[in-house]
Amino acid sequence: MSAFDITEVGKYTPDELKNKTLVLVKPDAFARKLAGEVIGRFEAKGFGLLEVKKLRLTKAQAEDFYSVHKGKPFYEKLVASISAGPLVALVLEVPANRDTKGKTAVEVVRLMVGSTNPSEAAPGTLRGDFGLDITDNVVHASDSAESFVRESKVIFG
Numbered sequence: 001m002s003a004f005d006i007t008e009v010g011k012y013t014p015d016e017l018k019n020k021t022l023v024l025v026k027p028d029a030f031a032r033k034l035a036g037e038v039i040g041r042f043e044a045k046g047f048g049l050l051e052v053k054k055l056r057l058t059k060a061q062a063e064d065f066y067s068v069h070k071g072k073p074f075y076e077k078l079v080a081s082i083s084a085g086p087l088v089a090l091v092l093e094v095p096a097n098r099d100t101k102g103k104t105a106v107e108v109v110r111l112m113v114g115s116t117n118p119s120e121a122a123p124g125t126l127r128g129d130f131g132l133d134i135t136d137n138v139v140h141a142s143d144s145a146e147s148f149v150r151e152s153k154v155i156f157g
């Protein structure tokens with residue numbers, strides 16, 4: 001049985017959700033053999049790996065995943081790129097014995113990921129160290145607990 005039953009995610013309290021987030025190693029980064037590096041960064045930081053899943057999104061799943069961006073000029077390209085090949089999805093958790101001084105998993109992970117445009121992302125961040133392209137920007141990370149719940153349902157069903 002899985003350590004983290006994503007179908008139960010709706011039952012998490014707001015406090016429990018603060019410790020969790022979703023990261024996708026995007027298809028371009030997966031093809032560039034960066035999955036191990038990305039996972040290693042989060043492990044070295046101290047996150048627990050609740051889920052690690054390799055999958056390929058259908059176009060319909062990709063449209064659902066990025067539905068908040070529907071209508072934006074970059075939407076079609078984004079959907080094509082995230083469904084172009086296999087990706088690795090991670091559910092990360094801050095272990096219960098770690099004191100983040102109120103910072104959520106979403107916030108800590110987004111700091112590690114860096115600015116959306118890798119060409120502007122700080123060195124030391126994943127996008128700053130491994131990307132040059134705004135669409136194939138190495139990883140996606142949930143931007144809120146609500147996004148984590150919605151996005152996780154697309155990935156894990």
Ligand code: CMP
Pocket residue numbers: 069074078116134135136137139140141
């Ligand atoms: P991601 O974190 O996956 O969330 C939405 C994605 O849209 C973002 O990373 C980028 O890959 C992509 N994107 C492409 N163009 C833009 C843009 N101009 N502004 C924001 N995001 C963009």
